[in-house]
Amino acid sequence: MPLDTSTYGLALLRVDGxxxxxxxxxxxxxxxxxxxxxxxxxxMGHTKVMCVVTGPSEPxxxxxxxxxxxxxxxxxxxxxxxxxxxxxxxxxxxxxxxRKRRGRGDKRTLEMQSTLAxxxxxxLHTHLFPHSQINISLHVLSQDGSLLAALINxxxxxxxxxxxxMTDYVTACTAGSTSTYAANDEGADPLLDLNHQEExxxxxxxxxxxxxxxxxxxxxxxxxVQISRLEGMLAVGVDGCKQVREILDQVIKAQGQKMxxxxxxxxxxxxxxxxxx
Amino acid sequence: xxxxxxxxxxxxxxxxxxxxxDSDSDSxxxxxxxxxxxxxxxRKSHNNNNNNPLFTNLVTPGTLITxxxxxxxxxxxxxxxxxxHTIFSSLAGITTRTNKLISVTPLRSRYTPEVGDLVVxxxxxxxxxxxxxxxxxxxxxxxxxxxxxxxxxxxRKRTETDELQIRTFFSEGDLLVAEVQSxxxxxxxxxxTRSLKYGKLRNGLFVAVSGQSGGSGVVRSRRQVWTMExxxxxxxxxxxxxxNGYVWISKHVETIAKELEQKHMxxxxxxENVSAGVYSSQNDGIDGxxxxxxxxxxxxxxxxxENGCRVDEDMILRGYEEACEMALMMGEGGVEDVYLGGxxxxxLVRGLRGR
Numbered sequence: 001m002p003l004d005t006s007t008y009g010l011a012l013l014r015v016d017g018x019x020x021x022x023x024x025x026x027x028x029x030x031x032x033x034x035x036x037x038x039x040x041x042x043x044m045g046h047t048k049v050m051c052v053v054t055g056p057s058e059p060x061x062x063x064x065x066x067x068x069x070x071x072x073x074x075x076x077x078x079x080x081x082x083x084x085x086x087x088x089x090x091x092x093x094x095x096x097x098x099r100k101r102r103g104r105g106d107k108r109t110l111e112m113q114s115t116l117a118x119x120x121x122x123x124l125h126t127h128l129f130p131h132s133q134i135n136i137s138l139h140v141l142s143q144d145g146s147l148l149a150a151l152i153n154x155x156x157x158x159x160x161x162x163x164x165x166m167t168d169y170v171t172a173c174t175a176g177s178t179s180t181y182a183a184n185d186e187g188a189d190p191l192l193d194l195n196h197q198e199e200x201x202x203x204x205x206x207x208x209x210x211x212x213x214x215x216x217x218x219x220x221x222x223x224x225v226q227i228s229r230l231e232g233m234l235a236v237g238v239d240g241c242k243q244v245r246e247i248l249d250q251v252i253k254a255q256g257q258k259m260x261x262x263x264x265x266x267x268x269x270x271x272x273x274x275x276x277x
Numbered sequence: 278x279x280x281x282x283x284x285x286x287x288x289x290x291x292x293x294x295x296x297x298x299d300s301d302s303d304s305x306x307x308x309x310x311x312x313x314x315x316x317x318x319x320r321k322s323h324n325n326n327n328n329n330p331l332f333t334n335l336v337t338p339g340t341l342i343t344x345x346x347x348x349x350x351x352x353x354x355x356x357x358x359x360x361x362h363t364i365f366s367s368l369a370g371i372t373t374r375t376n377k378l379i380s381v382t383p384l385r386s387r388y389t390p391e392v393g394d395l396v397v398x399x400x401x402x403x404x405x406x407x408x409x410x411x412x413x414x415x416x417x418x419x420x421x422x423x424x425x426x427x428x429x430x431x432x433r434k435r436t437e438t439d440e441l442q443i444r445t446f447f448s449e450g451d452l453l454v455a456e457v458q459s460x461x462x463x464x465x466x467x468x469x470t471r472s473l474k475y476g477k478l479r480n481g482l483f484v485a486v487s488g489q490s491g492g493s494g495v496v497r498s499r500r501q502v503w504t505m506e507x508x509x510x511x512x513x514x515x516x517x518x519x520x521n522g523y524v525w526i527s528k529h530v531e532t533i534a535k536e537l538e539q540k541h542m543x544x545x546x547x548x549e550n551v552s553a554g555v556y557s558s559q560n561d562g563i564d565g566x567x568x569x570x571x572x573x574x575x576x577x578x579x580x581x582x583e584n585g586c587r588v589d590e591d592m593i594l595r596g597y598e599e600a601c602e603m604a605l606m607m608g609e610g611g612v613e614d615v616y617l618g619g620x621x622x623x624x625l626v627r628g629l630r631g632r
Contacts, residue, residue, distance in 0.1 A: 033280055034583070037387060041282055050280075056387065056415040058401075083415075125355065125367055130463040132415045160338060163386025165353060165367035168339030211339040249337055252369045256335045256384055260371075264585040265384060268334035268371035 003201040008178045008189075015197055016045075021236065023173065023193045023243055028153070028251045030161040038162025042154040045195060046144035051154040052137050053162040056083045056129035083129035085121040087113045089151065091140040096196075112148055116155060119208060119218040125165040134164065145196040146174040148206045148220060153244060160252055168211030171244040172218065175237030176204035181224040188229055190236040203229070207237035212245055214238055334373075336366040336381055343379070351380025388413045388521040390466035394457045395501045397478070397519030398468070400447045405440055408447050410455070413485070413521040416465040420447075420455060424469035426476070428556055446556050452478040454502075454517050454525065474502065480560050481515070481527025484575050486582040495522050498589045504529050505594065508601045511570030518588060524578055526571050528563045569615055573600055576617030577625070583618075584626040592629065599628045 003015065012019060024045030033039040038053035089109050091102050102109060116136070124134065136158065138151050152172035159166060176194045179185040181203050194204045203225035208218035216238065225233070259265045336342065342354060346362035353368040366372070370383040390396070390412065401417055402409035409417040422435050425446060447453060455468040455475050470476050486495065495501075501518045513529035563571075577596040581588050603625060604614045617625055 029283060031385075032282060038385075058411075058415075058417045129415050131465075160369045161385065163368055163370070163383035165355070166338050167355065167357070167367065168365075169337075252337050253332075253335060256337075256369060256371075257329075257332050259384055259585065260331055260335065262585045264587070265371055265382070266373075267331055268382065269374045 003197045016195055020189055021192050023240060026247050028157055028248060030157050030251060030255055038158040040154050040157035040161060042150055044146055044150045046142055047146055047150045048142040049150045049154040050139040050141060051158040053158040055134040056132040059133040081130050082126040083132045083134050085117045085134045087117040088137045089113050095140050096143045115218060115220060116151060119170060120155060122217060123166050123170050128165060145194050145199040149173045152208050157248055169245050169248055170208050170210060170217055171241045171248060172206060172208035173237055173240035173244050174204050174206050175233040176202045177225060177229045177233055190232040192236050192240045205233055207234060209238055209241040212242050334371050336372055337369045338367055340366045342366055342372060349378045351378045353381030353383060354379060387415055390414050390457045390460060392457050392459060394520040396521045397454050397517055397523035397525050400449055400451045403443055403449060410468060413523060418466040418468050420468040424471060426471055452483055454478055476555050478525050480563060481525055482571060482575055484524040484578050486522050486524060486588060495520060495588045500590050503590055507567055507570035510566040512567040514571055526574050528567050573615040576615055580617045580622030580625050583622055586626055595629055596625060599625055
């Protein structure tokens with residue numbers, strides 16, 4: 001069923017009842033798998049993603065043999081000075097409405113893997129772990145638009161949980177525009193956080209930023225859109241990323257506070273105690 | 278391990294965009310609801326975490342720790358090129374200060390080896406003159422052929438014959454206890470087993486728990502190795518807590534040192550009496566009672582970790598007592614009940630904390 005966007009301008013509400021600048025419900029958890037170095041589970045609306053981080057650890061024995069076939073390799077491979085970030089995405093067959101089997105070599109999946117690997121390799125402090133490898137496996141359990149954004153957010157959470165040093169959170173979200181490219185509507189308004197239906201019909205982009213700065217670390221646009229609309233979409237997307245960062249930060253802090261209350265970590269000596277000596 | 282996914286909670290209302298929310302009609306078009314201005318980022322200061330004084334030292338990646346140039350940055354922090362002298366956190370963790378050095382201890386991370394650490398490891402790879410050992414660190418540790426005791430305790434240079442027989446000492450999959458002798462530039466550890474305390478492990482079971490910096494897990498402490506009496510008819514047991522989070526629980530076997538003591542031999546020629554048996558991979562017979570108590574001890578270690586407790590000698594000893602009492606309370610056949618997962622583990626830890 002085609003999405004009727006004619007009401008967007010009038011009712012100011014989208015198909016799922018949100019306004020143009022509202023995110024979907026984000027629910028996130030870290031440390032979902034006790035055996036992993038780092039793990040997370042993230043829901044953005046009905047997009048549900050699970051992430052497991054292994055490492056930094058010694059690269060496996062099949063190094064060199066597989067080369068580029070083994071997912072997206074961020075940074076330089078081989079015995080480099082930096083840790084290698086390897087991302088593996090598995091999209092479950094039951095995750096979308098039409099059951100589709102995606103093989104290992106699916107081009108869209110490979111594209112997302114390399115985007116994610118390059119984004120994280122630029123943000124994680126990989127120079128601290130020479131000759132090692134950081135494995136990030138992502139499982140998509142349910143898809144409802146903004147998949148790449150959800151994957152980036154889940155991977156960030158899992159990396160924080162794994163205690164891998166990074167410059168700042170990498171948070172992502174999508175932005176779109178209320179009318180199609182063909183409509184050539186100059187007055188089209190930007191939309192935040194597209195769902196599946198909107199993603200199918202409307203032009204959209206995925207933007208990832210570093211922390212609460214305006215520094216864009218990843219920008220993916222797979223649809224045709226007039227250049228004049230791009231600025232507005234980008235601005236809305238960057239603003240959405242900041243909102244996402246706040247939510248993810250709360251999740252991490254809640255975990256830290258729980259650990260302090262349980263007494264598993266020390267309170268620490270901080271800057272407030274600094275003038276004592 | 279099972280995957281735990283909690284039911285969704287009410288999430289906090291996402292903060293509204295900085296712009297006037299009343300103007301969210303579509304007429305606001307191109308300037309959207311966001312700000313792409315190039316003003317310097319408004320980083321949060323460290324003390325807006327919460328009002329609770331307990332949480333003031335909790336930082337997350339990208340948190341500004343201090344803009345003051347007098348502090349030095351330690352682990353878990355960085356200074357971005359754009360803001361010289363300003364220290365930011367790169368980890369989710371707790372700030373710690375040593376004089377003028379500020380570092381962030383992560384809530385959880387892999388084991389980082391330090392010289393002198395007692396570790397339990399597993400041989401992954403055998404090379405010509407060294408073994409590669411998994412010690413739960415970011416890279417494999419290396420154990421050179423020259424850093425082990427030869428059977429018979431002969432002190433001599435390692436020859437080609439030894440190199441050819443390298444698998445008679447340790448082969449792939451063997452467990453060993455060793456000490457970190459030195460560190461490479463990239464943080465990889467070099468191990469040694471040149472003491473009677475160290476060497477190949479047998480007659481026991483292996484438990485991997487999270488490492489030292491993981492909050493819950495093994496902590497560096499005064500005693501990492503001890504012998505304890507098994508209750509309910511179990512024999513003596515040895516426990517080795519590797520700082521890397523690998524734990525070894527085994528049946529206690531009288532060491533050579535003890536034997537020598539009984540024979541009134543000098544400690545000087547102790548090394549010479551290291552028999553070929555130290556590199557044996559053959560387990561001795563273990564009676565059922567000891568096996569049961571070893572399994573119970575393993576249950577205690579796992580329960581402590583699952584419920585976020587530190588793992589050290591004191592906690593394990595108390596936990597073991599508690600577990601034995603719990604088993605007795607179960608009544609009929611209670612002694613046999615060594616299961617300490619799930620609710621029973623929680624009950625055990627509650628008992629420990631209650632005291």
